[in-house]
Amino acid sequence: MLDYNYKILEILVNLFNIENIVYILLIIIGGLIVIRLGDKILSKIEHKFDLNLTAHYLLKDLLKYTVIILAIAWILHVLGINLESIIISLGVVGVAIGFASKDIVSNFISGIFVISDKKIQIGEVIEVNGFKGTIKKIGFRNTTMITQENYEINIPNSLLSTNPYKIYPPAEEYKLRLLVTLPNGMSIGEFKKNLDDTMYSYNWINKEKESKIFAKEFNEKGSLVELNYWVNKYKYIVCGKITILENINKLFDEYNKK
Structure with a gap:
């Protein structure tokens, strides 16, 4: 018990030692710099050798976790903590940790398979x-x-x-999909033509892809249809849907005035 208390006191003394504090800060700062520089180097390698982003994130995670583990081990060494005793202690409570972290381990192993399967x-x-x-x-x-x-x-x-x-398919990433109920009596073909005339005037709409309209069902409120348009960039997905809805409401207003 005395040896245990003495060890804790020794660790506390090392922790509040100015020289050790500076040393630990340098280790942390150095680790962050290595991770950031490593990420930049990986980005350059990716552009040079045309690596996909999956490989980039994989290598980035490997670098990050390796640096973190080494930094923690170094800090423990500076504080005078024996890593061998920690490893033995972890072995004693390994079963409890295993049950507590089984989901983490499962996700980690699954991630290796997901990445390797490509x-x-x-x-x-x-x-x-x-x-x-x-x-x-x-x-x-x-x-x-x-x-x-x-x-x-x-x-x-x-x-x-x-x-x-x-x-x-790749084109699905840029597809705008909306479900709309047309008023009773409104022609689906005429509605699509009028909406196309407006939508294809926007430069963010992909004019090489023909718009699609599918009748889903008919009920007392009208015809439920699915509209599909394609945009040039993914960032237009949300604002594109809003614009389509605004133009649809204008067509409905014009139809109700007849």
């Missing part, structure tokens, strides 16, 4: 477990998705390993 790439549009969007980042634990509503969703990699998912 089926899901950055920029692709996928749908899994009711979520649909564009893949922004693939990490070891989570995959980040951006939905058409511009929400960012972190999907555990274990979800991608245990659930079926759809991979949509």
Whole structure:
């Protein structure tokens, strides 16, 4: 017990030692600099050798976690903490930690399979477990998705390993999809022609892709149809939907005045 108390006192003395504080700060700052420089170097390598973003994020995560582990080990050494005793202690409580971190380990292992399979790439549009969007980042634990509503969703990699998912064609990323109920008596063909005349006047609409309209159902309120337009850049998804709805309301107002 005396040895244990003496060890804690020794660690506290080392922790409040000015020289050690400066040393620890230098280790932290140096680690952050290495991570940032590494990211810039990886970006240059990516442009030079045309690496995909998936490989970039993989290498970035490897660098980050390696630097963090080495920095922590170095700081513990500066404080006079014996790493061997910590490893032994972790072995004693390993079962408890294993149960507590089983989801993390599962996501980590699943992330390795997701990355190595190369089926899901950055920029692709996928749908899994009711979520649909564009893949922004693939990490070891989570995959980040951006939905058409511009929400960012972190999907555990274990979800991608245990659930079926759809991979949509590249053009799907830039598609505007809206469900609209046309008033009773309004011609679907005439409605599409009038809306096309307005929508194709915008330079952010992809004029090489023909707009689509599909009749879904008919009810007492009118005809439920699905509208599809394509934009030139993903950033126009949200504002594009708003613009379409505004023009649709104008057409409805004109129709109701007749």
